Amino acid sequence: MDYRVLSEELQAMIKGQVSSSEPMNKHTTWRIGGPADIFVNPASLEDLYQAVEYARNREIPLTIIGNGSNLLVKDGGIRGMVIKIGRGLAEISVEGNSIRAGAGAMLPELAAAARRAGIGGFEFAAGIPGSLGGAVVMNAGALNGCVADVLTSVLVLDEHSNFITLAKEDLGFSYRTSALQRMQLICVETTWSSTFKDKALIEEETREYLSKRKAIQPQGFPCAGSVFKNPEGDSAGRLIEAAGGKGLQVGDAQVSTKHANWILNLGNAKARDVLALIEKVQGLVEDHFGILLKREVRLLGED
Ligand SMILES: Cc1cc2nc3c(=O)[nH]c(=O)nc-3n(C[C@H](O)[C@H](O)[C@H](O)COP(=O)(O)OP(=O)(O)OC[C@H]3O[C@@H](n4cnc5c(N)ncnc54)[C@H](O)[C@@H]3O)c2cc1C
Known part of the structure; x- marks a missing residue:
């Protein structure tokens, strides 16, 4: 499918912004993520409805996001249409x-x-x-x-x-x-x-x-808040810190030295860096405490 042509066609039908090959790092608080084939920011409920119908009638896969503050979008981006529910x-x-x-x-x-x-x-x-x-x-x-x-x-x-x-x-x-x-x-x-x-x-x-x-929260670097859910009766941050995970780094992704359940993008972190760091932290905590931390952040897209 030629997503640029489809974007232009949809743009002519709705008031909100439509674009193709939209970098998702512009729409995630981690400032990480490859391009979405089509990106729609509806200006109204009517716009949203039209965009959804447009995608469904053409069997274009649909992904919905909000403020992107709990999202890790992979470096290959998201196939199909991403709709951001925002100011409209x-x-x-x-x-x-x-x-x-x-x-x-x-x-x-x-x-x-x-x-x-x-x-x-x-x-x-x-x-x-x-x-x-x-x-x-x-x-x-x-x-x-x-x-x-x-x-x-x-x-x-x-x-x-x-x-x-x-x-x-x-x-x-x-x-x-x-x-x-x-x-x-x-x-x-x-x-x-x-x-x-x-x-x-x-x-x-x-x-x-x-x-x-x-x-208690780190300031100044892009992040997605808590990366892991707290296991029952404990805190993921405490476990990661006690296992020696503070400051661990892969590429530009770093476990915050202030709050161990946060991973910061120090500049040019890729999703693959964050994922590798997540695995490292999970391994560390499992080795020390026998607890497998579960991700809170949602993963979207492809490598
Ligand atoms: C600095 C910082 C601090 C944070 N502190 C907290 C905290 O204290 N507590 C906490 O719980 N979280 C916290 N978070 C995480 C995040 O803000 C929350 O999870 C938030 O509710 C996610 O909302 P969002 O609009 O950004 O959703 P997104 O990250 O855009 O999406 C989250 C999920 O919801 C889906 N989705 C989004 N909108 C819709 C929709 N309209 N319809 C259907 N599906 C939808 C997406 O597909 C995705 O699966 C923090 C994040 C940051 C960056």
Whole structure:
């Protein structure tokens, strides 16, 4: 297929940006990843629908991403069409103690809307750089809360191009996981609710939580947050540090010397460097503790 021609054809049908051979390192917080054959950034729900139909009618494989903050895209890139759910689907509205928000809105925006309305329970979201769609897929969370605590339902576009609403109970949430990880569903809208709480208290707790994050998290290099899930009852960072993994390096990929569960891109790291480092760290922790760390970051694309 000539993806440049297909991109131009789709571009003539929708308002959002369409490109071919788009470097995915522009769309991941790790700043790593080869090109996507076709890349679409829909300007609206209508755009998204059209792009999905366009791909499905031509049997072009489809990959959905959000802010790319939990993604390792391989160096060969992604075949077919990548759709980024972002600013075109980012509207937020508040009614009473409920919030409705497009899947492209960001977690800190959701936290800010809740804070302004005096709704508690969203403080955890203030520091996580993910879109709401990605956050639901990952059941993102931190310190004192996670998506599953405050989400009510999601509106998804299913594999037959029908919009359906799924309640939180249908989403099989557990630690950093949801059933959406195994389904071909595109999350387009989210609804949330929680109880009212004193605004000053929300603000104070958010400030404290953000400064705590800043103190423990590495700054200044591209990354994807925690690379591994915490094993039951322990912390991946503690295990990696105790096994001597801090500072390990492959190419420009380095296990942070500040937080051992983070891998930093010191400049020109490739996905193959990160993958080799991930294997090294897993081997080290398994040799020391007999525990196989599981990846939290999602792997996309080909070598
Ligand atoms: C500095 C930093 C700090 C972080 N701190 C935390 C933290 O404290 N807690 C935490 O849980 N995570 C943290 N993360 C990881 C990340 O921010 C979260 O996992 C986030 O929820 C991912 O959202 P995203 O929009 O970036 O998703 P992406 O990384 O773009 O995608 C993640 C997965 O969701 C799928 N997906 C994305 N959007 C949709 C959609 N609309 N419909 C269907 N599928 C979709 C993708 O295909 C992929 O499988 C951190 C990352 C960074 C870089």
